[in-house]
Amino acid sequence: MKKTLLLLSIFSFAFAQESLEELKRQLEEQRRQIRELEKKIEALEKQKSEAKEEVKEEQKPAPADRTLQLRAKYEERLKAFQVYPFRQTAFLPDLSLIVDTSLVGRNKNDQELKRLEIPGLYHRHGSEEHGILNKNRGFNLNYAELYLYAPVDPYFDLYATIPFSEDGSEVEEAYAVTRGLPFGFQFKVGKFRSSFGRLNAQHPHVWDFANQPLVYKVFLGDDGLKEKGVQLNWLAPTPFYLLFGVEVLQGENEQSFGTEGFKVNTKKDGSGTDITIGDTKKPNLYVGFVKTSFDVGDLSVLTGLSFATGHTRINHLDDEDPHAFAGKTKLYGFDLTAKYFLDSYRYISFQGEYLYRDQEGTRYAYDDAGNLITPSIKKKQGGFYSQVVWRFAQRWRTGFQYNLINKNDVKENGVKINLSNNLPAYYAMLEYNPTEFSRIRLQVGQNRAFFQDGSRKTVNEVILQFNFAIGAHGAHPF
Amino acid sequence: MRMLAILLLLFSFSFANLKVVATYPWIGELVKEIGKDRVSIYVIAKGTDDPHFVVPKPSHIAKMRDADLLIMQGASLEVGFLPPLLQQSNNPKIQPGRQGLLDLSEFVKIIEKPVSVSRAMGDVHPEGNPHYQLDPHNIPILAEVIKDKLCQLDEGNCVYYKGNLEDFLRRWDAKLKVWDKGFSKLRSVKVIEYHKLYDYLLSRYGMVLVGTLEPLPGIPPTAKHIESLISQAQGVKFILQDVYHEKRTAEYVAKKLNARMVILPHDVGAVPEANNLFSLFDEILRRLNP
Numbered sequence: 001m002k003k004t005l006l007l008l009s010i011f012s013f014a015f016a017q018e019s020l021e022e023l024k025r026q027l028e029e030q031r032r033q034i035r036e037l038e039k040k041i042e043a044l045e046k047q048k049s050e051a052k053e054e055v056k057e058e059q060k061p062a063p064a065d066r067t068l069q070l071r072a073k074y075e076e077r078l079k080a081f082q083v084y085p086f087r088q089t090a091f092l093p094d095l096s097l098i099v100d101t102s103l104v105g106r107n108k109n110d111q112e113l114k115r116l117e118i119p120g121l122y123h124r125h126g127s128e129e130h131g132i133l134n135k136n137r138g139f140n141l142n143y144a145e146l147y148l149y150a151p152v153d154p155y156f157d158l159y160a161t162i163p164f165s166e167d168g169s170e171v172e173e174a175y176a177v178t179r180g181l182p183f184g185f186q187f188k189v190g191k192f193r194s195s196f197g198r199l200n201a202q203h204p205h206v207w208d209f210a211n212q213p214l215v216y217k218v219f220l221g222d223d224g225l226k227e228k229g230v231q232l233n234w235l236a237p238t239p240f241y242l243l244f245g246v247e248v249l250q251g252e253n254e255q256s257f258g259t260e261g262f263k264v265n266t267k268k269d270g271s272g273t274d275i276t277i278g279d280t281k282k283p284n285l286y287v288g289f290v291k292t293s294f295d296v297g298d299l300s301v302l303t304g305l306s307f308a309t310g311h312t313r314i315n316h317l318d319d320e321d322p323h324a325f326a327g328k329t330k331l332y333g334f335d336l337t338a339k340y341f342l343d344s345y346r347y348i349s350f351q352g353e354y355l356y357r358d359q360e361g362t363r364y365a366y367d368d369a370g371n372l373i374t375p376s377i378k379k380k381q382g383g384f385y386s387q388v389v390w391r392f393a394q395r396w397r398t399g400f401q402y403n404l405i406n407k408n409d410v411k412e413n414g415v416k417i418n419l420s421n422n423l424p425a426y427y428a429m430l431e432y433n434p435t436e437f438s439r440i441r442l443q444v445g446q447n448r449a450f451f452q453d454g455s456r457k458t459v460n461e462v463i464l465q466f467n468f469a470i471g472a473h474g475a476h477p478f
Numbered sequence: 479m480r481m482l483a484i485l486l487l488l489f490s491f492s493f494a495n496l497k498v499v500a501t502y503p504w505i506g507e508l509v510k511e512i513g514k515d516r517v518s519i520y521v522i523a524k525g526t527d528d529p530h531f532v533v534p535k536p537s538h539i540a541k542m543r544d545a546d547l548l549i550m551q552g553a554s555l556e557v558g559f560l561p562p563l564l565q566q567s568n569n570p571k572i573q574p575g576r577q578g579l580l581d582l583s584e585f586v587k588i589i590e591k592p593v594s595v596s597r598a599m600g601d602v603h604p605e606g607n608p609h610y611q612l613d614p615h616n617i618p619i620l621a622e623v624i625k626d627k628l629c630q631l632d633e634g635n636c637v638y639y640k641g642n643l644e645d646f647l648r649r650w651d652a653k654l655k656v657w658d659k660g661f662s663k664l665r666s667v668k669v670i671e672y673h674k675l676y677d678y679l680l681s682r683y684g685m686v687l688v689g690t691l692e693p694l695p696g697i698p699p700t701a702k703h704i705e706s707l708i709s710q711a712q713g714v715k716f717i718l719q720d721v722y723h724e725k726r727t728a729e730y731v732a733k734k735l736n737a738r739m740v741i742l743p744h745d746v747g748a749v750p751e752a753n754n755l756f757s758l759f760d761e762i763l764r765r766l767n768p
Contacts, residue, residue: 241540242540341533345528435597475534
């Protein structure tokens with residue numbers, strides 16, 4: 001800058017009406033001044049870099065001199081372009097990752113297990129593999145679940161659960177909840193775990209056992225009732241807890257509902273004519289529930305009634321043994337939890353749920369000659385689980401779960417089919433929780449609900465489960 | 479519309495009492511001192527509970543539904559149970575960002591704030607030590623805060639609250655002199671505590687913390703840690719034990735170090751003698767004196 005100014009001044013001097021000698025002398029003088037200035041600048045720069053080096057050296061052991069500290073800070077500020085001025089990390093949502101992995105020992109190998117079915121209630125299909133926990137013998141990575149939460153604005157909170165498996169990821173839940181509705185109302189929209197029943201709304205990592213209960217598996221599937229839709233709930237202004245809720249859901253649940261219609265050919269080999277079964281109306285599933293809770297001293301009781309109704313479309317026409325179903329389904333649920341707190345850490349808890357399914361419609365299948373048969377089917381099925389969990393020390397819990405499906409009435413064209421109505425399963429577990437963020441659980445169990453070709457196949461299993469959570473602090477479940 | 483507004487107004491008048499929910503008993507006691515019969519108070523935790531592990535019972539949700547004010551201790555102490563209760567309370571008034579939520583940790587000096595946090599360090603709170611209620615000099619500040627908040631939400635009764643505050647402060651200040659004198663005898667006394675629960679009391683009165691029975695916050699004592707604690711600690715007079723953890727370790731260490739295990743209440747209701755804020759500190763002082 002100074003140099004340019006000088007040059008400019010030299011220029012202007014060159015146009016002055018002075019004698020040549022005078023001009024030369026002046027030029028010489030200017031040059032001398034420039035050299036002097038250059039020297040000064042050099043000296044200053046040298047000083048500056050020396051100071052800088054000093055600062056760097058000083059910073060590492062202990063920034064003793066306060067003026068040097070300030071100087072260093074000032075220099076940093078001058079280089080402020082290194083810092084991104086629009087940083088929004090303060091708005092980062094609460095994040096946590098939950099990893100569940102297990103070691104499984106079982107008396108049936110994985111192929112054998114795949115072929116087992118629960119008559120009139122459950123069988124596995126090649127395409128429906130996800131959601132099954134502890135699926136294989138040996139080591140399993142059940143999930144690595146990413147959980148996100150943050151307020152959207154003053155009006156909504158947003159929650160998302162994105163479980164990753166080895167094969168990919170899905171959006172298990174992504175929903176917004178209002179945070180400002182008056183009169184005790186709350187509205188939820190997105191994809192979420194339905195509040196039907198007690199266990200359905202809970203994430204697998206807060207379950208007391210490694211697998212979901214049998215009644216959940218047969219009526220709601222391995223994934224439970226997770227649907228797109230809306231929920232409106234109302235907390236009554238009573239001195240005890242009383243919650244009413246309704247949900248309107250898409251109703252795509254593969255085990256009891258489903259929305260997509262299908263085409264079925266009158267001949268198994270496809271040579272006949274197609275019959276088209278249309279889609280259900282969408283949304284398809286309506287859920288209602290009421291829950292209440294009260295305390296009696298150190299005993300807390302939570303109980304509820306749930307109801308779900310919707311149409312059903314089940315399409316397994318691509319199976320080896322093609323079949324499909326179209327009809328409607330009603331599900332009823334009753335749940336009861338009673339938890340007695342001995343002190344801050346120890347409790348004894350009883351939890352039980354009874355689920356009942358009323359399903360009717362038309363089954364599409366083929367007889368031995370390959371002709372389509374369309375019997376009308378009526379199913380009235382029900383069962384329960386009940387469990388006792390004892391947290392006997394801050395880090396230790398043990399529990400026993402008894403499962404039974406005791407009603408399995410299936411009528412084909414009004415004629416009752418002979419199916420077992422005594423389908424039990426038992427599980428016992430012992431848990432060690434080093435902190436709230438890690439859990440090691442040993443579970444042994446026997447499932448006597450599985451059949452193959454009409455004969456009962458007992459499945460015995462041992463599961464050693466590890467569960468870890470990092471990131472944002474999760475809440476303790478009730 | 480106007481009819482509705484009038485109806486609503488009538489409705490709100492018929493429930494004139496300000497409804498306050500407090501997370502811990504000592505907060506409830508403070509609210510009672512300031513609000514007396516003009517507020518109704520519901521307290522979530524019991525004095526005998528581990529303040530870190532309060533059960534989020536659905537019955538609390540019912541009480542939070544109609545609350546005008548929720549007062550919390552803050553500094554992450556309630557992080558394990560309050561968020562789901564708040565979310566399910568369906569009450570817009572007490573949500574974060576609204577006037578009806580008061581976090582008392584904002585108004586006192588929080589000590590032991592860690593430079594960095596990791597769960598490998600145990601259950602550390604990024605904000606620092608949350609058990610600030612055990613410095614009796616914090617109580618007048620918080621009483622004033624609660625008065626101001628009650629005034630903000632219920633202007634009509636502000637004079638009443640102010641009067642109650644003045645009365646409370648008068649009695650508290652008189653007591654403070656007694657406590658300051660009593661605790662001053664404990665200056666430089668060496669203590670071990672189970673968890674860093676009494677640090678505000680210790681730092682206020684110059685007692686020296688030698689170590690904790692927990693190797694890390696929230697992690698139960700290990701044999702190795704206890705042995706090293708015993709070998710290093712000298713001249714320890716008290717092992718300070720809370721009411722909710724096991725006491726065998728404290729008894730063992732006390733015996734080994736020729737110290738005295740003292741079960742100290744950390745909150746109102748933790749022991750039967752500590753049935754209000756005044757008797758809480760009276761009882762602490764009584765238990766620490768021979």
